[in-house]
Amino acid sequence: MSVFEHPSFDNHEKVLFATDDATGLKAIIGVHSTARGPAVGGCRFWSYENSEAALNDALRLSQGMSYKNVMADLPIGGGKSVIMKPAGAFDRDALFTAFGRAVDTLGGAYITAEDVGVSPADMVSVRKSTKFVTGLPEGEAASGDPSPVTAEGVFRGIKVSAERAFGSRDLSGKRIAVQGAAGHVGAYLCRHLSEAGAELIITDINEPGLCKLEAELGATVVAPDAIYDQQADIFAPCALGSIIKADTIGRLKVKVVAGAANNQLATRDMGAELQKRGILYAPDYVINAGGIINVMGEISGDFDPKWVQGKLDGLEKTLGEILDRAESEGRPSNLVADDIARARLENARAQKAA
Ligand code: NAD
Secondary structure, eight states, X not given: OOSTTSTTTTTOSEEEXXXXXXXXXXXXXXXXXXXXXXXXXOEEEEOOSSHHHHHHHHHHHHHHHHHHHHHTTXXXXXXXXXXXXXXXXXXXXXXXXXXXXXHHHTTTSEEBOBOTTOOHHHHXXXXXXXXXXXXXXXXXXXXXXXXXXXXXXXXXXXXXHHHHHHSOSOOTTOEEEEETTTSHHHHHHHHHHHHTTOEEEEEOSOHHHHHHHHHHHOOEEOOGGGGGGOOOSEEEEOSOSOOBSHHHHTTOOOSEXXXXXXXXXXXXXXXXXXXXXXXXXXXXXXXXTHHHHHHHHHHTTSOOHHHHHHHHHHHHHHHHHHHHHHHHHTOOHHHHHHHHHHHHHHHHHHHHHO
């Protein structure tokens, strides 16, 4: 297993491997950059096949958080953590409290929050052992579950993308395929899309959640793997990453890929492959920044919904600029976004060093 040579190592400032025998904790915390402030990013709780898969996720997600936070022009750096779900029985509260102890050893260089598999209640457990935690359900300036705001940002990103691809932001009658529809972000997004008049095709591996949504929104349900084959206008990946890859890209029949999942492209060259096929890609870390924007409101200690809305307006503008530049330069949108993010981070590093 390589660390320094890993393609997403990208000069991570720190990577912490934390274990705790008593609770079964095995966690990896990536601190990619603190050039603009403490590294902020969620904690993922997942059944990884092995520690290499967990490290890969931690590094890719952590680097992605730096890019996301700088693109949203937030005064924070980027980091992320993963906890490998123990195979047998475990005490969830004790596990997350132990994770909090690991976070605390970084002395504020990393501030955690929710990601896939983690709830605001888990953050309460983390809070027992560190103050470097956000996304708490209550307390001063508590911002709670970030998912509704993430979903709103993705919804706005979909409308900007629709304007480019179809000449209008109006989503009524548009067929939109949503992967991970029963998830925290997916369900809120589906409700926005349904209200906007879109025709939904949904999938999830959580069948009861999916059935509930089907009944609520009258959506068409398809099997998880069939989502790639749908004759639709827009594909919104809202489950896990690396789903746009060699064996799925050729199956897509949509004109737009825009969703909440982090690291949707398995490799950076998938952006060029989408472009070749005439599919507009809304870079994931640009349009899924709503949650971190919401969390930022909590970190600042003065949660202001108006500020959050202003930042979501900024997200739409940034996406528009990226898509303009991608079009005028004839380059894939993901590479244009990465260039902008890296230049801003370099600038911040230089300013910090000066
Ligand atoms: P979640 O765990 O609540 O939802 C994910 C959903 O995907 C679940 O319902 C799960 O059953 C489903 N799923 C998993 N594998 C699947 C598969 N193969 N096919 C279909 N469905 C599958 O997580 P979430 O918080 O909604 O986050 C979703 C994505 O958005 C993640 O990639 C996350 O990193 C990203 N994201 C979330 C936020 C946030 O505010 N929650 C912010 C930014 C980015």
